Amino acid sequence: MKFYTAAVEGREEMGSYTLLHYRWPEASVEPGQFVMARTNGYPVTLDPFLARPFSFYDYDGEVASLLFEVRGRGTALLDRALHTIEVTAPLGRGFQVDSAAGRAALLGGGIGVAPLKVLGRRLGAIGMPYDVFLGFADARTARVASEFPGSRVATMDGSVGTHGTVLDAVPDLEEYPAVYACGPNPMLVAVKRAAGSGCQLSVEERMGCGNGSCNGCVVPVRGGGYVRSCVEGPVFRAEVLAW
Amino acid sequence: MCRRAGIQSGGSGVVVRERMAGVDLAVDLCGLALRTPLIPASGTLAKEALGEVEGVYGAMLPKTTTPRARAGNPPPRVAETPAGMVNSIGLQNPGVERFLQDLDAFDAGVPLFVSVAGDTVAEFAALCERLAGDDRIAAVELNLSCPNVECGGLIFCATTASAEEVVAACRAVAPGKPIFAKLTNEGVVENARAAQAAGADALTVINTLPALTIDAHRQKVLVRGGLSGPAIKPVALRAVYEVAGVVEVPVIGSGGVVSGLDVAEFMLAGATAVQVGTASFVRDPREILGEFSAYLREAGLGAAELTGGLRSDHPLVTGGEGR
Numbered sequence: 025m026k027f028y029t030a031a032v033e034g035r036e037e038m039g040s041y042t043l044l045h046y047r048w049p050e051a052s053v054e055p056g057q058f059v060m061a062r063t064n065g066y067p068v069t070l071d072p073f074l075a076r077p078f079s080f081y082d083y084d085g086e087v088a089s090l091l092f093e094v095r096g097r098g099t100a101l102l103d104r105a106l107h108t109i110e111v112t113a114p115l116g117r118g119f120q121v122d123s124a125a126g127r128a129a130l131l132g133g134g135i136g137v138a139p140l141k142v143l144g145r146r147l148g149a150i151g152m153p154y155d156v157f158l159g160f161a162d163a164r165t166a167r168v169a170s171e172f173p174g175s176r177v178a179t180m181d182g183s184v185g186t187h188g189t190v191l192d193a194v195p196d197l198e199e200y201p202a203v204y205a206c207g208p209n210p211m212l213v214a215v216k217r218a219a220g221s222g223c224q225l226s227v228e229e230r231m232g233c234g235n236g237s238c239n240g241c242v243v244p245v246r247g248g249g250y251v252r253s254c255v256e257g258p259v260f261r262a263e264v265l266a267w
Numbered sequence: 268m269c270r271r272a273g274i275q276s277g278g279s280g281v282v283v284r285e286r287m288a289g290v291d292l293a294v295d296l297c298g299l300a301l302r303t304p305l306i307p308a309s310g311t312l313a314k315e316a317l318g319e320v321e322g323v324y325g326a327m328l329p330k331t332t333t334p335r336a337r338a339g340n341p342p343p344r345v346a347e348t349p350a351g352m353v354n355s356i357g358l359q360n361p362g363v364e365r366f367l368q369d370l371d372a373f374d375a376g377v378p379l380f381v382s383v384a385g386d387t388v389a390e391f392a393a394l395c396e397r398l399a400g401d402d403r404i405a406a407v408e409l410n411l412s413c414p415n416v417e418c419g420g421l422i423f424c425a426t427t428a429s430a431e432e433v434v435a436a437c438r439a440v441a442p443g444k445p446i447f448a449k450l451t452n453e454g455v456v457e458n459a460r461a462a463q464a465a466g467a468d469a470l471t472v473i474n475t476l477p478a479l480t481i482d483a484h485r486q487k488v489l490v491r492g493g494l495s496g497p498a499i500k501p502v503a504l505r506a507v508y509e510v511a512g513v514v515e516v517p518v519i520g521s522g523g524v525v526s527g528l529d530v531a532e533f534m535l536a537g538a539t540a541v542q543v544g545t546a547s548f549v550r551d552p553r554e555i556l557g558e559f560s561a562y563l564r565e566a567g568l569g570a571a572e573l574t575g576g577l578r579s580d581h582p583l584v585t586g587g588e589g590r
Binding site: 025026027065066067070071072073074098169217229230231232234235236237238239240241242243244248249251255 | 310311312313314315316319329336338339341343344345346347348349350351352354355356359414496497525526545546547549550551553
């Protein structure tokens, strides 16, 4: 896998999350695509050994942004990266958008809100109306909701917005002809059940390589077997998944 | 003058200048001409990633195929470890017939090797028989040692008898095809002797090492499978060194190669060719080949001259007089 050295353009703290901006004038980014990122690879460090997958949060043609939560050493190092990080080109299949579909619902759970920013930007550009619904554990993680003006928020502890899951903040999901969701697997299962057809889910799996080679990041599909979330996904039509 | 000293000092004089124009990366493996000694380790290069590795590999080696489709193991399948990763993929593959339909995707203008695994000796033999008549396939690698797929609790390398039995059965049904036996680290010298005696044309040394990762926060096993990556390199290097010392057939080094210097080390230990696996997830394999080329250029050597370069009768040691 080829990694590029990218200049860090800035960093913002958002409650529990970090928003990291880096210069990326190379290949364009599709909403829902992801990148493998790390502070350094061989020979500077062999531990952490693997890069980490992150959905693109935003992209303006010059600067790409990643939203992440420090969960382990890989993300802790990225959180402290001062000048450069190493990234792959944009990877995977993103959200399919169709302006003729009608009004869209964008659902994000926790750090799964990440791809909704750049997706909303795309929907705005093609003139597709949409509503944003975000679910978080608590007020601290919900801080990022301020980046989504007009969004409806739910928190598990009831400290912000509706008390409950993101689905508790949605009046009637079935009314939306297009549903785009990203979050932990249990949330995606619930969204799939509540949504009508036209539902696309961005899954989050442990990844080894990011280019289809290791078969590590699989999800179960209807009809049996598994497919790779890095190449066939990370965005899937909900009906494809055996959840 | 001892040319081995030339490697360490960076070389000097006529030999080096002659080589500056170009480095001879070619090696011969069982009569097959490889334009570089690098081979992708089975299961680490998807067809989607082939565009990234153009010109790097001297042969192609797709993921192991089995008689019937295998769904593979449920996730989580991979876990990071210091300088490596543990995987438990479970040989996910579409089965040999579908595999052969899609095989042309791996035609990169270099010899194509195919890795096979069966649950029984008869399955291994049936696979080899199926592949024997396919002219696209230059050689077959027998995956005798995938530690994350259990066949009655034992892998085929667990006893020398079974490794020998599998190789002999495959040899018999595929007389025209070179057969490589991929061996696990445990008992590798005995298994290498047995595989050679049974007719293996080359030995791939080693597969991943049995390993376990635990999620202490959730108090459960995360991934139980095979460890790969630079963490296992010294183990693999020793296995290659010892096997190469006792067999006549070529050894293909595998295990933790992450740099061009690693490639050189495996060849000095006795490998004729070297597999790159997990490293390709974290590095551009072109960089590895570039580093290896730089090493050869500096040493004033061709790739083929490195193999077994630590042995006392090797020209690198004797100055070219004791071959």
